[in-house]
Amino acid sequence: MNATTNFTVKSLRANKVRTLVTIAGVALAAALLTAVLTTYASLNDFLYRNEAALAGTWMACVEADDSSVLDERITGAQADPQVFGTAIMRDIGFAELTADQQDTQGTYLAIRSIEGDVGDICGIEPSEGRLPESDREIMLFATWNDYGGVSLGDTVTFNVGQRVARLAPGEEGSMSAGTMSASWGVQGEAHESEITDGAPLNSSMGVLEADIDGGIFNEEVTNTEERTYTVVGFYDRPGYALSTAAGMVGVTAGAAAPDAFTDVFLTLNDVTNTQQVEEAAEALFPDEHVVLHTAMLRYMGVSSDSSIWTTFYGLVVVLAAVIVVACVSLIFNAFNISVAERIKQFGLLSSVGASRRQLRRAVVLEGAIVAVIGIPCGLLIGLAGCAVTFAALGPALAQLAGSVEVPFRVAVNGWVLLVASVLTFVTVLVSVWIPAKRASRTNIIDSLRAASGSRVSRRGAARAAKCTAPSSLWKARGAAGRVLGVGGMLARISRKRGTGKGRAASVSLALAIVLLMTAGSLSVFLGTLTDVVTGGGELAGEVGVMAQLDVETPQGEGTADGDVQAGNDGATGADSAATQPAAPMTPEAVAAANNELFARQAEVFAGAFHDLSQVAGAEPVGWKMGTGLYAMLPEAMAGEALVDQENGMGGKMADGRVGTVGSVAYLDDAAFDDYAKSLGLDPADFRDPAHLRAIALAQGYGNNGSVYQLLNVLREPGTLEALTAATYHGEPAAGIGVGATSGEGNSEAFAFQPYLEGDDDGVEWFPLEEAEVQTVSVEVVALAEEAPAIASARGEGLQLIVPESVAAYQSFGNDAPIFYGYFDSADGDHGALAEELATAGSAYFHDKSPYGLAFYSFNDYIEQRDSNQMIATVVNVFCLLFAVILALIAMANVFNTVTNSLILRRREFAVMKSVGLSNRQFRAMVAEECVAWCVRGLVPGVLLSLFVSFLLWQVISGSMTGLPFTLPWSYVALAAAMTVVAVGASVAYGMHRCRADNVVEALHADAV
């Protein structure tokens, strides 16, 4: 051990408290960086494994039509060193399904053979049984087991053939068919192929049905032959590879026809971006269509393009920056003080021949020793923290990411540890550099004399020069002097004349506030984000039941009047084909019939709620009915959510008004009255049949796929028109659709389009202008910010709220409302209550309702809420941990600076004491300094916090616009409280140190 090292180690030992605090600071810095980076890496790893489990690890999929050279190219690809693995799926044929089977299994069973490592590469994993090994074995989607009565070991026989396009009657020509599904986290250019009469259709092409898709082709299956398979397995995760545009895949093995449509799935070595993947795939398979597995590539770090990912990455960067700044400040302060305290020692060393380099090295070495001890501790703490957190919250995290099968675990990553170590080490070196330079520049004479002038600034000297008139000496100045007497005055003078060093305490305080506020903002913004993603809102009841009646199927006897003429089935889309009117009808008559039918159903539901409320253990909360609404409103009234057609909720119509499809909630009268009163409205106003009034929600969340938006639905109250019925030449419309009309000069106008039942299950559209329509005016008297608990949370579009009694005379054109009843359980057993309600509901609708039941279901909201709460817990715990660690760093920093600014001046204090400074005056002096530190730390701290909060808000707004910028006030209060506690604790320790120091010793401390 050379002299420098020896000296360094000794000085570290001599200042145990500060050394430990500094090591703790370095360890915390490393721990935080490790935790943030590990969380990032673990999430990435989790998403990767999740995606791999769901869809496989393939990077690119080649959809090969050109069979002539395919085998050769596949062989070439398999031999290519850049190709890590391949899996191949070929079309064998399409099995025709019975009508019953089609209901649950799709139009066809697409039988495809597999080859290669389909488990890893395509994520094809049997949930039961095994993969097929021959062309006589098959693995089916689990629904075959659930609904189709097929079990493992059964043999199934299908008519398997080739799909062929057939021109629809009276049509001629050809068309191009695009195939692309964007929903699997894949991306490819539109793959278009020309379809002609008789052309074969492969599994990438959707089912052609001219009546439905508006095209010119239908299709049929030709060259069928009977094939029998033994069922050897089932799968329950279809992923990308097992669901085709034509139906779910039946997986088999063995050879396919030479010209079979083939998907080649590739994983590649050494690719760093999506373009490379695409180029490599295109080089191996020239002129073939390539689909990229973008989700996978993203998690592999090969691509980063989604906004949520950018948000995530941005968060990591902001957090890491905050941590580094916090730690630089902490460590810098610690070393700066350490050097200042020992400036005389450095002078002494210098006087006995230590070179500048040696002095600098002593300080840098000190930093290095602290880092070498602190960093490994920090890495361990960070990993352990992550392990504990993930162990506790792993299931919830997995659920948050939409998976329960893939566990969320700590991904210990070499580069994470390396980056955290290097970043922390650099932080330490940066922090130590300036103090080290200061130490090396020590002037021998000055430092040995301990020139007291170093504490006074030039401006301070100028100020001092002015205070010489005996009459003005010690005149109480400032609030400090007046309240705290001579002690306060001394502190004030010290602050006004001192160099900036005292400001270190204020800076660390400011930083403490910034750190806590950062954690707070993170908590608030993430909380809002979670709230939106999980639906948020209050729970209406523990259990909810839902029902809709089937008015065309009268139940029991004596209910002949149940068969009411119904023309417009509005939003419910119920099939009313069976009720063709015998005679021409006016829209008024249609609307009246709907209203009557609606009113009767409302009575049935009121009875249902009454009966269900009698179920043992049920505590009724309330009920409502929900229906659709075709609304036309003045442009001034509509918010951007409705006006902007891209949101898909409505748009400007040709006549200048805004059209939208919204909803109406009929709240049971008690719930409505409470709600209206809570908004300061008179419930009685809403019960006038001659003047319909409603409350509407002002805002709604929308999601266009990547960005959550909080949008204005309505701007102001006003009166809107609701379309309640339409007839075309006396025939009631079967329903009303939405589309763009080619209005004159305004080809993109939003329009409602009623339609009639056509022949052969088709529909016949007719323009609204040619129809006779009935409308009703509704006055929206108030816009509410929050929906009542019993109405669902903010929807996406226009939502009107009216009392249930309105159902007696107004249906807004609907004939089939959906009933929602909410109940709490008296004994907390919501699961049992849900079962009871299901039974009682079925019995009621069977025995007491004049109509059949379209559906009846129940929801255990507690269960859903628990899972939502788990997600909120994850977010909160994350934020809390972050806040706690940052608070610790901040406290350590404040402690270091405050105690040291006191300890460094202990000789000064001793002098004052020796000339008669009493303890009370000493306390007053320190108190004044504390207040000054706090005030001077608070103001810049709050300003900086605003800036960091704003940055975080910006980052999060990247995936959610319309998020209001709010300050986390509870954290502001916490920061202020923490400031006081930290300063208090530090001052207590500092004063203790100063007092413990014998005045006599302190006075002599000057002697080297």
Added chain:
Amino acid sequence: MDILTVSHLTKIYGEGEAATRALDDVSFSVEEGEFVAIVGSSGSGKSTLLHLIGGVDRPTSGHVLLNGADVYARSDEELAVFRRREVGLVYQFYNLVPVLNVVENMTLPVALDGRTVNAGRLQGLVQRLGLAGREGHLPSQLSGGQQQRVAIGRALMNAPAVVLADEPTGNLDTRNSCEIMQLLRDSNREFGQTMIVITHDEEIALAADRIIAVEDGRIVRDERIRR
């Protein structure tokens, strides 16, 4: 008349085996207006003695009576008041408050006592100490001799019962040493200021009325100089 009486004063630092007896049963008294020099080798306990007289430290046992009142019968707060009013301390290393200028340092005890500064006395002292024109200077802007004069000014400002000086010239060159000693001597003669000065300087000691020699915490010699 005795202004100061020290009786059976003992000070032990540390405990058990590590205990050091810095002062061991020291007794003596000083008359008003006396100039006492305390001599002794390094570590003999003379500085401890001075601090105990000045109310800076507390003795392990024994009493210090100043103006007939027991110094250590006072509480800490009272002791602080005692230091402001009854004693003036001068140290080898001046021990001025770095952020206060010359007059502020000199009047600090007055300010701590909450009294108004006697402008005439301050002016007189500044003139007497040769600090005229330097009233607004900070300690860092002064030479060692000047700093020590400020320290003496601070000690004299309150006209204390006794001025205690701990090697006041130990850090100064010969010329400055002479000047400082002259100042102390003058204030002793002119104002009848009682002085107790620790010194290594034989010449200074010989200028005193009385020399007390301390070794190993005990008084080994106490002689009055006859002039």
